[in-house]
Amino acid sequence: MLTVRDQERRQALIDTYIRLHPHKLGRDEVVLKDYLYSVWVLIAQYRAGGSIEYVMEGYNLPRVAVEAALAYYEKYTAIIDNIIEANSGNPITDL
Numbered sequence: 001m002l003t004v005r006d007q008e009r010r011q012a013l014i015d016t017y018i019r020l021h022p023h024k025l026g027r028d029e030v031v032l033k034d035y036l037y038s039v040w041v042l043i044a045q046y047r048a049g050g051s052i053e054y055v056m057e058g059y060n061l062p063r064v065a066v067e068a069a070l071a072y073y074e075k076y077t078a079i080i081d082n083i084i085e086a087n088s089g090n091p092i093t094d095l
Helices: 004-017 039-049 052-059 063-075 077-086
Strands: 018-020 030-032
Touching: 004 018, 004 063, 018 063, 030 039, 030 063, 039 052, 039 063, 039 077, 052 063, 063 077
Parallel strands: none
Antiparallel strands: 018 030
């Protein structure tokens, strides 16, 4: 169980680094604000590589940005899992 402080920290990461996709609607269509990489793509890559460093290196992102994507995923796991599943079998690219 997360402490209130941990929950607040994760929400602050989301508020700072995550935004709705500027051309798509829905919670599954969110991106990193300054990079416009879709969160679902980053999470799929995290699963493939198994580490924050793998995503950081692959997308040239700071750790805190990847942590924000993971915080969003922890909050909206089912939504992100559904979009990853819908895109499985396709090359993972940021559309």
